[in-house]
Amino acid sequence: MRDDLPAELAPRLAAELGLKPAEYEHVVEILGRTPTVTELYMYSLMWSEHCSYKHSRTALRMFPTEGAAVLQGPGENAGVIGVGDGWAVAFKMESHNHPSAIEPYQGAATGVGGIIRDIFTMGARPVAILDSLRFGTLDQPRQRYLFESAVAGIGAYGNCIGVPTVGGEVYFEEAYEGNCLINAMAIGLMREEDLMRAVAAGPGNLLVLIGSTTGRDGIGGASVLASQEFDEKAEEKRPSVQVGDPFTEKLLIEACLELLSRRLLVALGDLGAAGLTSSAAEMASRGGVGLEIDVTRVPQREEAMKPFEVMVSESQERMLAVVTPEMLGEVQGVCERWGLPATVIGQVTETGRFVVREGDEVVADMPAATLAHDAPVYDPPAERPAYLDELQRFDPLAELDHPEGVEMLTATLFDLLASPNICSRRWIWEQYDHQVMLNTVVLPGSDAAVLRIGLPGRCEVTERAIAASSDCNGRYCYLDPYTGAQIAVAEAARNVACAGGRPAAITDCLNFGSPEKPEVFWTFVESIRGMADACRAWGVPVISGNVSFYNESFGQPIYPTPTVGLVGILESVAHHTTLGFKEAGDVVVLLGETEAELGGSEYLKVVHETVAGLPPRVDLDAEAALREVLLAAIGEGIVRSAHDCSEGGLSVALAECCIAGSIGADVHLDLGAGDGAAPPVVTLFSETQGRVVVTVAEYAVERLFELAFVAGVPFAVIGTVGGDALRIGGLVEAGVAEMRDVFESALAGLVHPEETFASEELRQR
């Protein structure tokens, strides 16, 4: 056994690698001796926040994770649910915030690569990507650069591997200026019987590394970056940036799915954060076996790599397979056909120990399970932030002057339609191939994407479909994390229901500041509690997710941003529904009721430059009832269009329906009379939850009313589709063409102001 670390230096290296003194002591205790350099690297990465979830594990237990449809809950590379007829869907969301803040193009690209590998590791063919993005405001050149580059990077990767990017979300807020968020979600499709788990088994079986060579790139990349606060020092961490190779990823997808479907593998795992160490340790600990790896057998693309470098390198596009000796030839044959190296680097043992050799010399030898499972668990103190009281006390109606009259209100609506948080995202999704695989039934631009279920090219399409949406309004979460997190789930569920899907399960990506700050940690716990309560009430389990802490710059945390990715099921693809108004004469109905809830609204931000107040309330039962009415009506085939009210409120929702349908509407909203009259800004811009704008043909109005009445869902006929303008009686007069111009051109206008152009595209070769 190599003894390469003097006992007096070991604690110093441990500290440099981010191990706390007690954690180091624990390592020594496990080993019964001074660790080697390789061991220290391996432990420090496996016990980093990113890999071990040491600050979040306890809180995450609040999530409901079970349900009749759940085939695989949290703990694997991705969660899996059955969606009927023997089909299953795997999905997961993950952050790549810190790498992207340093190098947005490659950071975002490799983020997509990583989450895609999590999906096909499970045996599922990746069929969709969604991206959830947060940046500072676009008046800053740096923010434009980050935004443009991240979008280009996501596009470059997803487009190349031939997986459509079908949806996502983006917000621009000062709070993300020093720390952008790049969350990517991937969805995969498989037959239930093809579900694969990354569990190593069978002493004597071989460990085969498939894909790219191993270099020093990304040493300690994701895990180190994602486990520390982000400050000026970030610049020095630059060499850990990785360059994505989507071409190799595409070959990996094809080769691995072929290997799995031909049942040639015992197990398969992807190499993500902490590289080979994490992948191998997790597979071993799940299987209760040991492993032996010889680093000299790992194909290296750089000279003189040290064993620890090989073990923790985060070089992209690599997979680790467990293969029986008899199958090795066939496995290598498949890989060779796809142009991929497949190299035996070690084997499974029965010792339960993770042994690393450099040729004949042992450089690390530790109990495999301790890497994956013995990380300390912390329950940090949580404390309600002091700033909340004052923020929440703010009463927008009482404390501000509000626009009145058709002219001012119409102008305000236009301002909102041009707001970067509301305007059309076409500029983004037109850079993404959102149609490849020919399954995208509802394209980006509606409430949720709808994908029919069928593997491409086989004409094996089914009646069924899935709908997916990712949502989180960080501003609401800042003002009240419990409610904000509930809204994230509620909005995702509502979006999916508007498309015709019944919410089935969620994944999440919890983006927060430092968990070591009690006020941040409180927002974390509250957010989880909010999501968990909503999920439990609605029977929507959490099947996978990811935590990203230390999203801060110069001590300032981002808004709490618990992003939700929700997948729903359509029994029949024929029921897919979009938001655009369809036909003149259709009747516009509002399901749900408007309250005076301007706190945290886009209206407050755009018009009054204020982020304060209480966010809208969530009524869990009312939300569920609303979705049931909607799904029943859609199932009966009477719904022509459906669109939920979110940022910007009812007026923006109506405008979006007009723009998408290229047709106007005449709407009358009852403001009440006398003292009880609602101020027009409430009617138009309040962001009350639980509301959906639905159109039906005239004959169906009564039926929709019945459905709503029985379920106790507020129902109001508010207008008729037709004409070339949106007229909201006494409040708004807006031509559809003018609204479209503003709505569609706003984002491009913000990204390409004439005075600068610093685009990552120049850098693509």
Place this chain on the structure above:
Amino acid sequence: MTGKDAMARFEVYVTYKRGIFDPPGATAERALKNLGYQGVNSVRIGKYIQIDADTDLATVTEMCDRLLANPVIEEYRIVEGEA
């Protein structure tokens, strides 16, 4: 050194830093070997930028830092000549 008023040609060579993986280079390398060029040991692909400008080396260096190269993953070399 070119004076402030004459047009000069600056040639900028931008390459990935050491240790950064270069997928296009790796692919070209494999392709060349497949075409029978067994003597090829390594291929790296970078950018070659020609700037004709009435400016000086310091300014071109600044242009590289700000726009033409990505200091996070790339390094560059500038050669000044006649336009």
Place this chain on the structure above:
Amino acid sequence: MTGKDAMARFEVYVTYKRGIFDPPGATAERALKNLGYQGVNSVRIGKYIQIDADTDLATVTEMCDRLLANPVIEEYRIVEGEA
């Protein structure tokens, strides 16, 4: 001239032929001007390929003709040196 057995470095510069519109170059030119570099007259962006190989100039020329450059739109120049 490097012998058949020594490793040499060939630097290949691939540029668009005259008259072919170069979108990245044009954009960089505009961007530099927008950043205030008024002295910039023209920017062209091509490829810079480093080949370390045990081969000769004639062979590298062949590689360029066959794979590394597209004669319809591009021209190239090769400089041979030490690896």
Place this chain on the structure above:
Amino acid sequence: MRLGVVVFPGSNCEQDVVHAAGVLGIDAGYVWHGDTDLSGYDAVVLPGGFSYGDYLRCGAVARFSPIMSEIVRFAERGGPVMGICNGFQILTEAHLLEGALLRNEGLKFVCRPVHLRVDGSCDWLDLPLGTVVRMPVNHNEGNYHCDAETLARLDAEGRVVLRYCEPDGSRAQGGSAPNGALDDIAGICNARGNVFGLMPHPERAVDPLVGTTTGGGAFFTAIVERLARVGG
């Protein structure tokens, strides 16, 4: 009649082409890039995607695939060949079609439906001149270029089959041509007329459930009809 859809490493629209063919009732199968045999196929489609990652130049590496020599021979014998998007790029790199496809003028990848006007015909595709069809484009390098002489020849011989245009068929204005292509060229054929390349994706405009548009079917059925005429 059987359609061969070539799979290069990095192709990603081959399954979509097979799906579209299936919807149209056309028999189609995959042809592996490493194979050297096209027997059993009456027409060949080079599908879209990112062969070899589009590294170096789109189509530059794929054109050396073993199957390409056979495709050249197949084309020389007059067999119908269609290259879609990356397939078009490969055909130009292989010199089966003139010109080249450069980076989009806007430097952005573009995925959206466009209008196209039929301005010419090829051996097997004979839509009425002036017909306007709508199909999605999906590319980063669709900016067609050729020298003046070639352009004049393509024009004179009616070999510019498709041009980007406005919905009413008039010349594309500002934002309507997605990539800055020379003379708005979206698709051309070779002198003999049997090899046709286009940037838009007809396979995405066949199945009404997932196509925002229809009108792509004609590009596949035309091959079948032509083969039926000549008894292929």
